Amino acid sequence: MLESMKPELLSESAILQQLISLPGWQVEGKELVKEFRFTSYMAGIEFVRQVAVLAEERNHHPDLLVGWRKVIVRLSTHSAEGLTWLDFALAGQIAAAEAAPSNLS
Numbered sequence: 632m633l634e635s636m637k638p639e640l641l642s643e644s645a646i647l648q649q650l651i652s653l654p655g656w657q658v659e660g661k662e663l664v665k666e667f668r669f670t671s672y673m674a675g676i677e678f679v680r681q682v683a684v685l686a687e688e689r690n691h692h693p694d695l696l697v698g699w700r701k702v703i704v705r706l707s708t709h710s711a712e713g714l715t716w717l718d719f720a721l722a723g724q725i726a727a728a729e730a731a732p733s734n735l736s
Contacts, residue, residue: 658714675702
């Protein structure tokens with residue numbers, strides 16, 4: 632039943648508090664955004680695969696822009712029309728995936 636409930640928007644102060652624990656992430660409009668850089672195109676693609684698995688597990692899907700040796704992740708809770716705890720929880724998991732050694736090659 633919780634999945635059908637609309638998540639509550641975070642206040643500006645709550646957003647700023649959450650950003651402290653997410654280096655490199657920034658708020659652009661109603662989205663949480665970060666550009667990730669990799670040493671190879673395929674490392675970026677592997678990162679996207681890992682993000683897709685995390686997103687599917689949470690049923691919370693970011694917009695992903697794949698470029699040459701970079702991936703831009705954009706998070707927002709569309710049903711709430713802004714940022715909620717769902718975005719910051721997934722951003723934390725994405726940050727952990729970025730730190731995995733398999734993405735640094």
